[in-house]
Amino acid sequence: MRLAALFLVGLALTLTLSPAVREHSWAVTYRWIHWIGLAVWFLLFSLLHQRTMRLIPERDPFLLPIAAVMTGWGLMEIWRMTSTFGLRQTIWLAISLLAVWAGLRIPDALQLLRRYKYIWLTSGLLLTGLTFFFGTYPEGAGSGPRLWLGCCGVYFQPSEPLKLLLIVYLAAYLADNLHLRASVIQLITPTLILAGLALVLLVAQRDLGTATQFIFLYIIVLYIATGRPRVLVLAALAVGLAAIGGYFSFDVVRLRIDAWLNPWLDPSGRSYQIVQSLLAISAGDILGSGLGLGNPSLVPVAHSDFIYSAIAEESGLVGSLGLILLLGLLALRGLRAALHAPDAYQRYLAAGLTAYLVSQSILIIGGNLRLLPLTGVTLPFVSYGGSSLLISCISLLILLLISNQPDEEPALVPNPRPYVFLGAILLAGLGLAGLFSGWWGVVRGPDLLGRNDNPRRAVADRYVRRGALLDRQGLALNATSGEKPGEYSRVNLYPPLSPVVGYTHPIYGLAGLESSQDPYLRGLKGNPAILVAWHQILFSQPPQGLDLRLSLDLNIQRQVDLLLGDHQGAVVLLNPETGEILAMASHPYFDPNHLDQNWNQLIKDPSAPLVNRVTLGQYPPGAALGPFLLAESLVENKTPNLPAGLVANGSCALVPDHEPATWAEAVSLGCSAPLASLGEQLGPDRLGQLFERLGFYSSPDVPLHTAAASPRQPIHNVRQAAQGQGDLSVSPIQMALAAASLGSSGQRPAPRLVIAMDTPDEGWKILPPFTKPADAFPSGSLEGILQGMNPDSQMTWESTALARTGDQKTVTWYLTGTLPRWQGAPLTLVVLLEENNPAVARSIGHAIIQDVLHP
Secondary structure, three states: OHHHHHHHHHHHHHHHHHHHHHHOOOOOOOOOOHHHHHHHHHHHHHHHHHHHHHHOOOOOOOHHHHHHHHHHHHHHHHHHHOHHHHHHHHHHHHHHHHHHHHHOOOOOHHHHHHHOHHHHHHHHHHHHHHHHHHOEOOOOOOOOOOOEEEEOOEEEOOHHHHHHHHHHHHHHHHHHHHHHOOOHHHHHHHHHHHHHHHHHHHHHOOOHHHHHHHHHHHHHHHHHHHOOHHHHHHHHHHHHHHHHHHHHHOHHHHHHHHHHHOHHHOOOOOOHHHHHHHHHHHHHOOOOOOOOOOOHHHOOOOOOOOHHHHHHHHHHHHHHHHHHHHHHHHHHHHHHHHHOOOOHHHHHHHHHHHHHHHHHHHHHHHHHOOOOOOOOOOOOOOOOOHHHHHHHHHHHHHHHHHHOOOOOOOOOOOOOHHHHHHHHHHHHHHHHHHHHHHHHHHHOHHHHHOOOOOOHHHHHHHHOOOOOEEOOOOOEEEEEEOOOOOOOEEEEOOHHHHHHHOEEEOOOEEEHHHHHOHHHHOOOOOOOHHHHHHHHHHHOOOOOOOOEEEOOOHHHHHHHHHHHOOOOEEEEEEOOOOOEEEEEEEEOOOOHHHHHHHHHHHHHOOOOOOOOHHHHOOEOOHHHHHHHHHHHHHHOOOOOOOOOOOOOOOOOOOOOOOOOOOHHHHHHOOOOHHHHHHHHHHHHHHHHHHHHHOOOOOOOOOOOOOOOOOOOOOOOOHHHHHOOOOOOOEOHHHHHHHHHHHHOOOEEOOOEOEEEEEEOOOEEEEOOOOOOOEEOOOOOOOHHHHHHOOOOOOOEEEEEEEEEOOOOOEEEEEEEEEOOOOOOOOOEEEEEEOOOOHHHHHHHHHHHHHHHHOO
16 A cells, blocks of 8 residues: 555656656746645545555455555546646545445345345346436537436446446346256346346446446346356357447447547548557557656546546556456456355455456457447546545445455355456456567557647647758748647648648648658657657657748749749749759648648648649650650660651641641650651650669659659550550659750759758758669750750750540640759759640740740
């Protein structure tokens, strides 16, 4: 009991100091109100301990301390989440312990239960039946099942004492009638009638968790009394049939089993509770966050149904296993009391109560861990709930009275095998709960915590400054506002870049660079490992995040977005030598600062503003393949004669005043008909090799979500493939990197978007690209081709093309870039418009290039 008191004082002190730890400051408002609960716990358990020592000196010395630790632990966790429920639980704790206090003084209390077994069970059934007429839900009418009686803040759930009364009835009835040596059917028929009536009531109330446990308790007590294994076999069949029938008869059963089998199908809907429970357990890791430093309230009903996940988050695997060991010790001591009981009635009663307390614990812990489907029962002694706490304490009283037997006079048990079997079942269930706790908390923990629907990262961002995303000049794009911990919030300072930089949101998760660079921005990567570990241990928070510098130029980006305007499409501007992306525009875009107000509208918008078209858009290349096919054919010396009449047959995207005189001019104008001839000259194998060297069969290595690249497969229709209307689809970023190879002496660059991080010890540190450049064409073979594609300019080449999508819509490509001999900073630009408008695409491209080359 002293150890229990020291443990709870430690929890209370931790909870008191937690605001200072969370906010990294002593100038905070400390938490004191939970000490009321601790004072009540300490006073009443101290008095109860003294009373048991005096009145039942031969009691089991472990039972009361086990209950004391569990009730106090649960009480502190409830106070931590909500002071209102904490105060209510404290009142119920006082009532429950006073009931135990009074029960110790009742003469022949156990015999009183035995003598009036029918009255007790009938009273329980009547109370349960009253919920059909006067039932309510403590959180408000219409918001939950009407399983409670009461009003004005005081409620009682009749199904809780019904489980205890069933055990009392079965123990007394079987002890009184088993000696008659009747057949099993004759023996259990009266019990089946009463137990069946109770089950009908529970099923009609949709209290299926209690009904499940009711069946289990009935089977266990019957098996303990008869010792016949066939009871277990028949019971297993009955439970299996009931589960199948419940799945097809009750929506709530079907939803819970589906969520249990695969919670990842709908993690934000019907599986939200179980997914958040697993995330809470994962967040606890080995040592936990510390009481008051986790976020258990992110799990719905964490103070009741999911209090185990709350304890696991704030006490870690160590705390979880500690609680499971307490339950294991309770199982052993309860069964020990049963084996040492003086008569069959007390043996059955002790074994049944032990099975009740431990099996219900396994049921709800298993639901929290996805070991079992959710049932909605409480964790005895620990969960919030006056009815549950009172009945748990009365069960404790009965076990204390039964265990009050001298050790030197053990009772003779005719057949101890059922008790051993029951103990094995309970300990195996607890063992599995411990294994699953380790699986989710340690083994799978890092993967789960990295999920975008983990809201704990957003909570941490409120207390720890997240790193900023800066452009290449140091101008902020996404940054953290707020003056002190607890007030931090993420702000997007340039919404047109939202498809690229993304967002971080407690409900909608992360996207864009905020997602891919989250380890740097949260300080988990880039900081010294010892610093990260120290902050996790001391504060359960990451260290301050690192600022990241992007290759984007905000001044250029503004001009690009202005020129793209209301056109639906994408623009990519990059340096073909370094691979640095200078501008990346996707229109339409969204405002990350107003996701709460606009989310439903955004996800239903047919123009898909949440999609980054640069990396996720997939379009047929059409005649935009012309520059690459021409370059490849010249390298192979396989260029055929240019067909005549291209303007007349409407083959070109742009219609000039005269017929194209050269291949370069035809390609620049986006003439698709002659590309078929180039494809036939190259052949299917050479064409496939070209597409592979251009990167069309692989997703580009950029720190953003990218669409799956077109798989390489045999080209059967060469003419169609050469005209860009086959199975090949490319994203604007793929097209830009391929076009960059024309302006960088044939080498396709490695793309770079995040170029440096600001480390605490070394300052700005350059980040290497993910991949290395790749050869697309032989060096020095492209100058003449590119010059011919824009003979009026000494600086750039260009090509405008159209492509037909699978849904018979037309998109426009515009490719341009500086010539290899250009002495300034080299550029490659790709414009994609989801419309048939070559003139506009070309004018946008011209304006961007002119603004960048001649600012």
